[in-house]
Amino acid sequence: MGKVIQFIQDSGEGRYTCFKTQKVSLDTSVSDVLTYDDKTSSHAKKSSFAESDDRRVHTVRIGDKLINRYRPIFSFFLDGSRHIYKIDDIAIGKKIYPFLAGQIIVGCCQRKSRDEFRKYAIRHQLVLSLPEDFNTDDDPYFKPYFLNELNKEIAKLKFVKERNISFSNLILYKTDGGDASESEKDKLKNRGVAAIQSEMTDDEQRLVAQLCAENLLDDENFLLKDGSIEYNPRFSNLSDAEWELMRSNYEHVVGVSKAFDPDLIPNFEGNRLSRTICELKPFERTKAYRYKSEHSGREYAIWYLRIRNSNFRETNFSDVVKIEMVLNNEGDVLPTEKIDTISANIIQEAFPVCYGKDSRWANHLYPVFLTECFCKANYIHGDIFINLF
Amino acid sequence: MSKTSIIGKVSATEKSPSTIDDFYFWTDKKQILSPFDVIKVKHEGNSVTYGIVEEINHVTDSTSHFTSYISSDFGDTGVGIGNMNRLGMNYVKARVVCNTENIYTPVLDSQQVSLCDEEDIKKALGLSDEDVKNPLVCGYLQMYQGEATKRVRVVLNSHFLVGPDGAHINVSGISGLAAKTSFSMFLLKIIQSKFRTEDGETAAFVFFNVKGRDLMAIDEPNLELSEKDRAIYDELGVSAEPFTSVRYFYPYSKDKKAGNVQSYADPNDVKSQVNQGKASCYIFTYEDSKDKLDLLLANEDDSTGTLESCVNFILNGSGNFGSVSKWNTLKEQIDACTQKGDSNGAKNEIQIASWRKFKRCISKAITNDIFANTLTDIQCDVTKEITEHLHAGDVFVIDIARLDENSQSFVFGCVARAIYDMKLGADRTDIPDKVILFVDELNKYASTDIPKNSPILRQLLDIAERGRSLGIILFSVEQFRSAIHDRVKGNCATQAYGRTNAIEVSKPDYRYIPKVYQNMMTRLSPGEYIISNPALRSIINIKFPRPAYKQFPNG
Numbered sequence: 001m002g003k004v005i006q007f008i009q010d011s012g013e014g015r016y017t018c019f020k021t022q023k024v025s026l027d028t029s030v031s032d033v034l035t036y037d038d039k040t041s042s043h044a045k046k047s048s049f050a051e052s053d054d055r056r057v058h059t060v061r062i063g064d065k066l067i068n069r070y071r072p073i074f075s076f077f078l079d080g081s082r083h084i085y086k087i088d089d090i091a092i093g094k095k096i097y098p099f100l101a102g103q104i105i106v107g108c109c110q111r112k113s114r115d116e117f118r119k120y121a122i123r124h125q126l127v128l129s130l131p132e133d134f135n136t137d138d139d140p141y142f143k144p145y146f147l148n149e150l151n152k153e154i155a156k157l158k159f160v161k162e163r164n165i166s167f168s169n170l171i172l173y174k175t176d177g178g179d180a181s182e183s184e185k186d187k188l189k190n191r192g193v194a195a196i197q198s199e200m201t202d203d204e205q206r207l208v209a210q211l212c213a214e215n216l217l218d219d220e221n222f223l224l225k226d227g228s229i230e231y232n233p234r235f236s237n238l239s240d241a242e243w244e245l246m247r248s249n250y251e252h253v254v255g256v257s258k259a260f261d262p263d264l265i266p267n268f269e270g271n272r273l274s275r276t277i278c279e280l281k282p283f284e285r286t287k288a289y290r291y292k293s294e295h296s297g298r299e300y301a302i303w304y305l306r307i308r309n310s311n312f313r314e315t316n317f318s319d320v321v322k323i324e325m326v327l328n329n330e331g332d333v334l335p336t337e338k339i340d341t342i343s344a345n346i347i348q349e350a351f352p353v354c355y356g357k358d359s360r361w362a363n364h365l366y367p368v369f370l371t372e373c374f375c376k377a378n379y380i381h382g383d384i385f386i387n388l389f
Numbered sequence: 390m391s392k393t394s395i396i397g398k399v400s401a402t403e404k405s406p407s408t409i410d411d412f413y414f415w416t417d418k419k420q421i422l423s424p425f426d427v428i429k430v431k432h433e434g435n436s437v438t439y440g441i442v443e444e445i446n447h448v449t450d451s452t453s454h455f456t457s458y459i460s461s462d463f464g465d466t467g468v469g470i471g472n473m474n475r476l477g478m479n480y481v482k483a484r485v486v487c488n489t490e491n492i493y494t495p496v497l498d499s500q501q502v503s504l505c506d507e508e509d510i511k512k513a514l515g516l517s518d519e520d521v522k523n524p525l526v527c528g529y530l531q532m533y534q535g536e537a538t539k540r541v542r543v544v545l546n547s548h549f550l551v552g553p554d555g556a557h558i559n560v561s562g563i564s565g566l567a568a569k570t571s572f573s574m575f576l577l578k579i580i581q582s583k584f585r586t587e588d589g590e591t592a593a594f595v596f597f598n599v600k601g602r603d604l605m606a607i608d609e610p611n612l613e614l615s616e617k618d619r620a621i622y623d624e625l626g627v628s629a630e631p632f633t634s635v636r637y638f639y640p641y642s643k644d645k646k647a648g649n650v651q652s653y654a655d656p657n658d659v660k661s662q663v664n665q666g667k668a669s670c671y672i673f674t675y676e677d678s679k680d681k682l683d684l685l686l687a688n689e690d691d692s693t694g695t696l697e698s699c700v701n702f703i704l705n706g707s708g709n710f711g712s713v714s715k716w717n718t719l720k721e722q723i724d725a726c727t728q729k730g731d732s733n734g735a736k737n738e739i740q741i742a743s744w745r746k747f748k749r750c751i752s753k754a755i756t757n758d759i760f761a762n763t764l765t766d767i768q769c770d771v772t773k774e775i776t777e778h779l780h781a782g783d784v785f786v787i788d789i790a791r792l793d794e795n796s797q798s799f800v801f802g803c804v805a806r807a808i809y810d811m812k813l814g815a816d817r818t819d820i821p822d823k824v825i826l827f828v829d830e831l832n833k834y835a836s837t838d839i840p841k842n843s844p845i846l847r848q849l850l851d852i853a854e855r856g857r858s859l860g861i862i863l864f865s866v867e868q869f870r871s872a873i874h875d876r877v878k879g880n881c882a883t884q885a886y887g888r889t890n891a892i893e894v895s896k897p898d899y900r901y902i903p904k905v906y907q908n909m910m911t912r913l914s915p916g917e918y919i920i921s922n923p924a925l926r927s928i929i930n931i932k933f934p935r936p937a938y939k940q941f942p943n944g
Contacts, residue, residue, distance in 0.1 A: 072472040072473075074472070111472075111473060114469075114472070114473045114474045115418075115419075115473070115474050117473065117476065309462065310463060312463075345472070348471050348472045349471065349472055349473075350471065351460055351461075351462060351470045351471030351472075352451070352456075352457075352460030352470075352471060352473075352474075352475040353456060353459050353460045354450070354456075355452070355453075355455065355456040355459045355460075356451075356452030356453055356455070356456045357450065357452055357456075366471065366473065366475075367472075367473060370450075370476055373450070
């Protein structure tokens, strides 16, 4: 194999030089991506409630009756995953840039009954992440033309043709500006990674849009998304118009994060919320607080919930999840009953457990775990992917 | 590949790859399959590979039982914890039975696996019309569950069942639950019909009734046969009629109250059978049976050959034995030989101790009423009846159920020898081409514990080894196959395994049978058998209807 690098070099007609350095996976190094996942802590001194019940209490116990409610409200589960590789170093002009590539998978599964868990949709993309300078002439038609030619070239490989493997996107990361404290080398690599990560979050939003377009989400059928639903328009490859359109799709979407910054927002008294989270009793939640994203300017209702009734937790945060919902308009509040119902459902989603398969089992929700497994099962093997280059 | 429902896909992994012999496939956890079900997979060269289900496993993504425990909210035994059940599926191990184009490279991963239609099942197991010449119905297969249920007639090539290509059947299974006799009779009835209706070879039958009065009314219809069973007979294309041309032979008894027979049969029934001319009492006179004296000693260990010397001494007419013509006189003469100072010459050749042993063994046996002095018109010599009057299509049923063990062996030995002698050269032109000998409780005559020099064992070995070419076919039945002499069961082309117990299936005899089938043998229902036959591509699980002849449920 090994067609892509040669093609890039040949198609550049002397504009690019590839060094054919070692190809490595960047997935093991978590620090590369954390900077893009992090949210800025709220600057507010006190947080206001984002739920209709405005009693000034720290926690709310979810009643057993509600937890044992017959019909679950979550019907769809969404997760995104990506594998990123540093493929090579590419010299354009006098500068050398990292050449990255990745596989992005965004999957959504539908649950119809206790035993029926099926794929609803999956988006699988192979993408290249190269510096802006790669499009040396700033040609607006460069990307589609390049991809078309590249796919034609790799399709000459029988294996690739039989399996219909093709690259769907060329993402060009910015090469100037940004944080001066970062080393130049890491900065470029991180930007390449961020560009692929952004494509994944865009794909997630596209899939949510697809669910909404098909009218599958309503009060009886919510979508549970793994991770935060606070997207940063700065890290999106979507156009502004597309971005805005998609933000209206989140009325029936709940984001659940396993790992979170407990001090993202203060409580209503202006104290650290982390203490309340830490002391949550089983099936207790914090009040839902309003959080305004500095990136997008949108407001979210955020609350924390302890999902297990167990004395065996590893840390005090082991079985607490962060739950987010979008507030459509500034100042909106969510009905407390809705928050409690969602919380009760999330408690129910905590069983069965993925103990033994995932170290984060205590925070994991089983259908989310399954969706994650489904996404990962659809990757093209890393060795095959790397050998395309 | 004909259109049938797809139930899963082949899964070939590093640890469990597809091989030439077997492969794995996954199915939905609610898909009901059973061992012996046949499935098919599309394979290279536009061919179809057929597999037979061997093992079915249910797995979930739970890594340990501990995970399951935690998933039940740390030991909550209530139902419906959480909003969904753990992801699970069944994976099935299937053994390759054949490929339509003889392509035996392993089936490929992700190929669809389907259930089979009737034609497929026949093709897979070698039961299709093209595969089976000289068809003989042996029962039916029932496959799949619910709407997908298929019932397929099992037809075997009779040449592999009763010769010339393969002969002898061994049926094993525990008492009461295995329905060994019923299965044997089902087959024998079909063989009788086949040889009667089809041109070509002829067959006659000799059955031993060893328990109750099981076989003492096989020519009378089973009035309690259910409609369901009748429908199965119809479906199989077999008549639900009892045996025909049956003659019953009862052991003679002096007891008039018992109707002059030693039998579990009702004396009135016996009388009625006698009146209809289809039953007689048998006896053995000394004159006609002296050459079979050795058979009375069949169960005695005679490693030094002393008993055999005594028998030879008598047969040669040495001493005063030349003038003996009655059992009583024989006893007196043997008595004399055991006395000190006897002058008949025997003492010089055979030690008194040997005569005493001989007397001990033989005296008790010949006290039975079947050892009579004179053959009258109401009695018969069963061996003579066989050699002279056993014709094509005839069924001779010899009742030995009420005889003591030694006498049973003697009768069995005499009959086996008579059949053998008839086939080897009786002065008749109408000798049936095949004589099928049905012997229940084979362990009494050919178990591993029987002394090696037993004349009955030798006779049975001869039948097992040479019977196929002579046209003597052995239908043997026993509880525990492992207890039977290797050369007897080894020569049986067809093996039928009924329900048995766990200890039995752990014996080396069952080593070649996959574990799951071994376990199945301990759960088989009455009327269900696992069959192995050289004409079949795999061992199969067959069923058969209840017997069409009169049953005596209480013995």
